[in-house]
Amino acid sequence: MGRGRTLEEFRREFPDETRCAAFLFAQRWPEGFVCPGCGRRRAVALKSRPRLYECLDCGRQTSVTAGTVMHRSKLPLTTWFWAAHLMATHSNGMSARQLEDQLGVTYKTAWLLTQKLRRSMVDPDRDLLEGVVEVDQTEMPFRVGDTFFEPGNAGKILVAGAVEVIDRETGRSRPRRKGGKYLDTRSGRLRLALIEDNSARSLEAFVRANVKPGATLLTDGHASYPGLRDDYRHDPRVVGKMAANIVLPWTHRAFALMKRWALGTYHGLRRKHVTAYLDEFVFRYNRRFHRHVSFEKILALAAHAPPTSYRDVINRKSAPPTTSRST
C-alpha cells in the first residue's frame, strides 16, 4: 500500500478473478469471514466461481460483491479493478471514451463503469473542513446535449468552493488577526458544490454543509453572510475586485484546475452530472500527494457503497449519450 503501482505491478498483483476476489474479501471482512446466515466464521472460496464463498457450517454461499457497486455485474472483476486503477491514478481522471479504449468494452459499459466508480469517490465519513478556510464561487460553462463543447453555445453553472489554508512551516492552519496576511501557506483539503444562485443564502448553506463551526472564513470583501455570523469567524478580504486571485489564492487555483480538467478530460461537463464530476475532482485533488492509496480507497469504498443498478443511474441522472464512436 505504501507506493504507487506501475502497470506491470498492477497486472501482476491482480492477474485474474481469484486475486481480485481475495482483495475484496480482505476489504469486506478485515477481521475474517463472518457468514451472514449463521454468523460463524469458516468458509471456502469456490474454485469454479471465485466471487462466491461457501460457509462450512450452514452451506450458505455469499458473494464477495453482494451489496457493493459491483453487485450482479457481468463484467470480470479484473475489468472493474483496471477501471478503478485508471480513474484513480491518471492525474486527470478518465472519461468514458478513454476508458472504452483502455478496457476494450463498449461505450455504454465504459460510461456505466465511470458513473458507478465515481459515486464511490465520496467518502461518507469525511470530516468537515476546519481551521482557516477560503470560500468563494465561480462561474463555469457546461456542455449542452451531446455536441462537442463550444464555449459560445453553452450554459453557465455556479460552483462554490472551499479550501483549507495551511501554514507551510507547521503543516497546520493558523488564524491571523482579521485583515492579516496569510503568507507562506499551501492548500489543504478542498470541497466543491453546485449552487443555485449567488445569494448569501446559497453560499451559507454550502459553508454549513462543508466547514466546521468555529472556523475562520476568508471570503472576498464584497460578500456578507449574516447567517454565518454566530457560528464562524468571518474575515472578508477587502481588496479591489481584480485582485481576488491574490486574496483567495487557493480557491482560485482549485477553480482554475477544475476548469482546465473539465475542458481537457470531458470537453465541458454536462449539467446533469456536474455533482458527480465535482466529487471526482475533489477526490483526486485531496489525494494528489498520495495517489497510490486512492485505488484502494475507491475499491474499499465501493465495497461498502450500496449497489447501483443501471436503472438507478439513468433514473437519477440522465441516460448515457446514445451516440458512440462507430468502429
Ligand SMILES: [Zn+2]
Ligand atoms: Zn453459515
